Amino acid sequence: MKIKKYLLALLLSSSAFLMAGSLGAQEMPEEVAAATEAVEEAAAEAVEIVTSAAAAVASGDEMAGDYLALLENQGEYAYAFDFFTTSMLWTVIAAALVFIMHLGFATLEAGLTQSKNTVNILFKNVFIIAIGIISYAVIGFNTHYPGDFNGWFSIGSMIGDLNADGGDTFGYGGVGLAMTGYGDFIFQAMFAATAATIVSGAVAERVKLGSFMIFATLLVGLAYPVVGSWHWGGGWLGGLNGGNGFKDFAGSAVVHAFGGFAALACVMLLGPRAGKYVDGKIKPILGHSMPLATIGVFLLFLGWFGFNGGSVLSADPTYVGLVFTTTALAACAGALASIFVSWTFLKKPDLSMALNGILAGLVGITANADIVSPMGSIIIGLIAGVIVVFSIIFFDKIKIDDPVGAISVHGVCGIWGILACALFDVTDSGFTLVGQLIGVLAVGAAAFIFSIIVFGILKATIGIRVSPEEEAEGLDIGEHGQEAYPDFAPSSR
Numbered sequence: 001m002k003i004k005k006y007l008l009a010l011l012l013s014s015s016a017f018l019m020a021g022s023l024g025a026q027e028m029p030e031e032v033a034a035a036t037e038a039v040e041e042a043a044a045e046a047v048e049i050v051t052s053a054a055a056a057v058a059s060g061d062e063m064a065g066d067y068l069a070l071l072e073n074q075g076e077y078a079y080a081f082d083f084f085t086t087s088m089l090w091t092v093i094a095a096a097l098v099f100i101m102h103l104g105f106a107t108l109e110a111g112l113t114q115s116k117n118t119v120n121i122l123f124k125n126v127f128i129i130a131i132g133i134i135s136y137a138v139i140g141f142n143t144h145y146p147g148d149f150n151g152w153f154s155i156g157s158m159i160g161d162l163n164a165d166g167g168d169t170f171g172y173g174g175v176g177l178a179m180t181g182y183g184d185f186i187f188q189a190m191f192a193a194t195a196a197t198i199v200s201g202a203v204a205e206r207v208k209l210g211s212f213m214i215f216a217t218l219l220v221g222l223a224y225p226v227v228g229s230w231h232w233g234g235g236w237l238g239g240l241n242g243g244n245g246f247k248d249f250a251g252s253a254v255v256h257a258f259g260g261f262a263a264l265a266c267v268m269l270l271g272p273r274a275g276k277y278v279d280g281k282i283k284p285i286l287g288h289s290m291p292l293a294t295i296g297v298f299l300l301f302l303g304w305f306g307f308n309g310g311s312v313l314s315a316d317p318t319y320v321g322l323v324f325t326t327t328a329l330a331a332c333a334g335a336l337a338s339i340f341v342s343w344t345f346l347k348k349p350d351l352s353m354a355l356n357g358i359l360a361g362l363v364g365i366t367a368n369a370d371i372v373s374p375m376g377s378i379i380i381g382l383i384a385g386v387i388v389v390f391s392i393i394f395f396d397k398i399k400i401d402d403p404v405g406a407i408s409v410h411g412v413c414g415i416w417g418i419l420a421c422a423l424f425d426v427t428d429s430g431f432t433l434v435g436q437l438i439g440v441l442a443v444g445a446a447a448f449i450f451s452i453i454v455f456g457i458l459k460a461t462i463g464i465r466v467s468p469e470e471e472a473e474g475l476d477i478g479e480h481g482q483e484a485y486p487d488f489a490p491s492s493r
Helices: 002-022 030-059 067-073 075-111 115-144 181-192 194-202 209-232 252-270 290-312 317-346 351-366 374-397 406-424 433-461 468-473 475-480
Strands: none
Touching (some): 075 115, 075 194, 075 290, 115 194, 115 209, 181 194, 181 209, 194 209, 194 252, 194 406, 209 252, 209 433, 209 475, 252 406, 252 433, 290 317, 290 351, 317 351, 317 374, 468 475
């Protein structure tokens, strides 16, 4: 900036004067005299510019063009401008991290399913992020955060019509929210598609593409924003017991349990994959790429720092640091617990269980990352890691075929994360098991009922399952006419 440059010139001129003084009465060489004269002129110019800039700032002249003028233009918000700017930057970085999670879901689902369905898995994930962001802009955002409504239901309009800031930096939520309307939108939009992604993994390898696309559009564009508004949009859950009746910091219920219960409904209507349960026995259908699955989980782990850390809704160093720490500890504890339990009961160290243990810990800490201690987060993660192993085994025994364990990871561990808010809260906020249970069951029931109705209508009309021939051949060929790995396909010659 100009002023900084001229302040430097002042400093240099002062040094020159001191040097000149040290020469005493001695006659200075011509070169030194010339340099001193130049510095004196620069100093005089600097003083003049600094003085005029200060006057410009004082008068509100935007032509001052430096940071002081920028601050002056913020008026009553000037004191908070630096924090606001940093918070806004952190919000969009967090949004980018959550976006990476969708790549994680895609690679995880692809890795845990058969190679003949890889194109189908990837295509669904491409569609989900595209329809998720667009539908959230058109209707979802201003349904999710309606402001003034009856507490249960409201249909919003296009982003920019109601809640967007329209270019007014502080007009959206004031200093307290520390973000613009558009910043809030892009962060929340990355959340919106997650619910449908959870369902995608659970119904993999046998669902009709067209039916799934219709269902995902309605789930993301309508059901998720409405249910989310109950808690985050000023609805009845947010006001339960005077605002202290239900806690869900970043979405163990609103995002994960919602997606998990929706997945359960869809799987029940869809039925298991062919050959999964034969003669009363469980036949494993192995995923084709554990490296892909592992990469996917680590991408999800990375993205979760944005998922939880961004939910602070500012760059408050106290809470961002705490949330990062509790998130990491819970994930690692979940991995260790699932490794130990699966090794003990399955008699071998199962990588897929270890991966789901990481995710279980992450889901479990999502509701409470800002109110628990580091030790509390470890305990939450350990319990989540145990729960997920037995949950996956349980659903397999009752013939609920979930290729990626999404129902257990997101649905069951989402419930655990919500209940943990009441058990491990160190802030004495007054959250109770009853209030937490009411909230998560309400969210889960809404997701389940909505999915039963919509997926049931699709089943009765256009169908939701591919033919046995398509399932045997693979959805890549049947639905897309493409192969994920053509160079490795058996030769026809």
